[in-house]
Amino acid sequence: MTKHNRAKFQPSGKIQFGVFFQGVNSGTIWKAPESGSQTDFESFRRVVQTAERGLFAAFFLGEGLRLREHLGRPHALDVAGRPDAQTMLAALASVTKNIGLVATQNTTYNDPADLAHRLSSLDLISGGRAAWNVVTTDNAWTGANFRRGGYLDHADRYKHAEAFVETAKRIWDSWETPAGPARRVIHSGQHYTVDVTPRLPRSAQYRPVLFQAGDSPEGRDFAARQADVIFSAHPKFDDAVEFRADIVKRSLAAGRAANDVKIMPASEFILAATDVEAREKKEWVRSLQIGPQQAIAYLEQFWGRELSEYDPDGPLPDIDPVVEETSETRGSGFHGAKARQLADQWRAEAKDKGLSIRQFVTSRTARVDATFTGSYSAVADHLAEYARVGAVDGFNISPWLIPTGLDDIVNHLVPELQERGVYPTKYAGSTLRGNLDLPSIAE
Template sequence: MTAGQGRPRKRVHLAAHFPGVNNTTVWSDPESGSQIAFSSFRHLARTAERGRFDFFFLAEGLRLRERGGRIHDLDVVGRPESLTVLAALAAVTSRLGLAATVNATFNEPAELARRLASLDHLSGGRAAWNVVTSSDAFTGENFRRGGYLDHADRYRRAAEFVEVARALWDSWPAGGPPRTVGHRGPQFAVEATASLPRSPQGHPVIIQAGDSDEGREFAAATADVVFSRHGTLEEGRAFYADVKRRLAAHGRSPADLKIMPGATFVLGDTEEEAAERAAGIRRRQVSPQTAIATLERVWGRDLSAYDPEGPLPEVDPVPDSDLVQGWAHAGDRFGVAAQWRARAEERKLSIRELVIELTGRQSFIGTPATVAAAIDEFVQADAADGFILVPHLTPGGLDEFVDRVVPLLQERGAFRADYEGGTLRHHLGLPAPRGTRAAADGELAAPGRPS
């Protein structure tokens, strides 16, 4: 059912993902700038705020990626720590939400709860935490306890981590001294007293990305925003319906959770120009070296002798290979390789052409008018509540979207003309944290309509 079929038009939510080290960024472009200079973060954040976006999103890697013991080419320039960058951005923005990716596997609840509460105070209620986990021993080597967690234990630890953090955020009532939080669980034994009073939002907004059944259930129980990855309207609607359906079992309503897939965009004055630009950008995103490196993550063996414009290797993957470190594991290497071979043979694709197809995100390609209409269609069709946009250029890649697409979304009545509230929860139309005094007395209650 769309807005014209009996319900009010839904508001589109938009966020900006800083295009740091990932397979979206085109570093060879003359307009590409530094991924660690504060001027780059400031430019993109201010552009997002000028466009009235909900929040600015930073990814994070705890260890530089390696191939055969050598640092990955893109990582040699460095990867800043998220909360440090966002604390600095809090001083040069006034309404934009600030979302940090922080690992729940290799941090501790009391310490991270304090850091996030500090950002929420400094920013006037604009902090968010993207909860991620890690299961690889390569990352674990950076930390005292080392090792790794089994896949299922990652989510158990994350859920208990969020539980302890929320208890600490709730432990300092208005007008009274803080209560000591005593927690004993499978993952944590904590006896702590919060060092800060309740922050402006009560709790920072919780973001989660995970498409497994465990990830979806964790999101339904815990998250305020889901950063998903689904490429078609049909896939998006299926994911949206599944996750929203799970909320009731946790005493939550569909409005309590926003689903915002990651997406790229390419604009042109005509559809043909946009399609041509998009094809060129994809080939620059997936260079010959990148295509081979992507294949090596699945095959687990040195494939540098293979022609990226040629067919996939006939050799089998190497199980339990440590050639490539720091990327998400392929899981069943043999199964993935078989799927890739079948797709390449069916479509007559080279290595590079296959990687271009497989690694592309949801992308909006066209004139500003067609892109605005497509984004609005996804939201009105309940395939998403909005999108986290990932430009291909650092730091100016969002400028064109803000200048040319946002005004058209505003004309359609699908996007705010200006901010109406000060906190990120207000921007997203989220309720106050359950069980808090703020929820009971309306102090942080969400508005009737998102700003």
């Protein structure tokens, strides 16, 4: 390819799917009769094998290293329990053949030599299907779990992450080649001092594929320099187009080709035979995602007090929150927001729109931008448009039901996409790097 071509983004005309098996979250219905366990191996096996039947590129596990808290106790309404990703993915490698296995692992509390070795192990036993989703972890209270304690400033977290990833890459690069034996990696920097020799050979895909999730300018630049795939938070069409342009610009600035970094946004699909049925299904899904208890517990996080005397189908609480500032230890995403101000805003908004507590919480927690609702054919048409312009390389799907939540996607949406020529009809190869059409790594 000439320099000119490398600088111009070329849509592949295709999209792929990944599945994000979530742990702690309010988007998965765990209380319906058909819901499986979130920790039994059987749930994971059922999901990964369905995904593989649907030719999904990757199976993805997030990481939550500390349980969220609620009024000083573990958050009872969250789904507590998330088996260690590498252990689970190693087990899943033995019941699958082609699907990629992505482990989210943070750079703030791990060590590069140790993590590089464990990821190499997964990559080897899966025949070149491992990936590492590099995260820095945005929740300070997690630090108390670790001997290092403390936390890093946002910008420092990414500097630290970069040093971590570069060290891991050096280790993976140092295995013996026809030209010579494995080399020692001796490196001393601001963040790491290591003297390490790789203990494992390269896998069929050379080294694990690198995913990145993190959306700040620092996170995006880090991805543009280091990642193969971004797990993005920009699924909506116009937003996805804009995000792609931004990543292409950053990739070129980092000296990489325009097509080097793939993008797979988080998404949710609510599908049925007709648009009307799909919209009805959405109402049903939302009502199960946020039940009366979840609605009250959600508000309690911001009010800092028990609100069990309030009717979930009535108006928002008329009393004020007990704290001026919400605390990070509550584990909410609203660190530092002024609780009273927030309460006033929410009451006004709910009153304005005529929403009960439950309706208000549902409207706040629904993945409005990330949800594709409609008939199989309408959604397939819409996704084909993403493929045509190259807005994304695929979607990382969070099923709202485990373990059967992918069934209608695989049975009905995938064939519609294949008919439109925008979805693979077989796995391109046996490695994740090959299946994602990533550039191979030269010796």
